[in-house]
Amino acid sequence: MIVLSEILELKQVISGWKQNGDTIGFCPTMGTLHAGHMDLVENSKKQCSKTIVSIFINPTQFNDPKDFAAYPKNTDADLKLCEESGVDLVFLPSVDVMYPKSSTPIQMSIPILQTTLCGRTRPGHFEGVLQIVSKLFHLTEPHFAFFGLKDYQQFRVISAMVAELNFPIQVIGVPTKRESDGLAMSSRNLRLTPKDRETATLIPRMFQLAKKTLLGGERDLKVWKEILTDFLLTGMNVKIDYLEVVDPMTLQPVNKLTGNVLLATAVFVGEVRLIDNEILTCPSK
């Protein structure tokens, strides 16, 4: 496995692969890798002859400096996991490599997809995501890029950027990998106290309740959201950042429970902000 931190070396290796006719798959991450990240790698390995993982905690996508400072780092374990999983190249740049002091900040956004969910409650977050992902796409020039559907809004925003700016890249969404009790795997789970970790299971259980009440015939969106909100708030130390029901394509709020809807939530359990979502099909009467 090749590990690189410099842009020039990265581009040289990739250009050699391209000359050999390799198909390149790219999985951008912020490290502290877990089985969810490795699902991206596995999907890439099935489809591509070379798989690149980037590990970079991107400062420009953190709207809260405390959250950035507390983000876990685990480089040695990450490299071991990548090696064991058959990753071909890990790109591990420093902040100075990605954002040299001489650089002129650029800002991108896709306003229509950023008015709801994390776009609403984390101002500047998707601007930072679009900035770093577009840079990494230019550096790695992959044929395929793999993103987790756990970060559904990120997947939609990146897909839209690729379509609008004609990146010659196919963006693949990979289903959310969960712990045995249903909690979505996340690098942030490590920061939960044992008690808060238990409380966090309210999130997957809330999605179960959402499906059960839909099947039970609940069609009043306001009442449904109240049931789900009350359920989450039975937890100690729980603060809801958002609980929204939106159209899965446009991410705009729906006003009726019909067809496919995206139920998405961000919840603070103690200090830790966790997100999850599911596309639900509302049964016809």
Ligand code: AMP
């Ligand atoms: P992160 O390191 O949190 O920025 O995540 C890097 C990539 O891994 C993103 O595309 C995430 O959506 C994806 N990812 C993170 N957690 C999971 C999970 N539990 N299941 C599937 N993909 C995930």
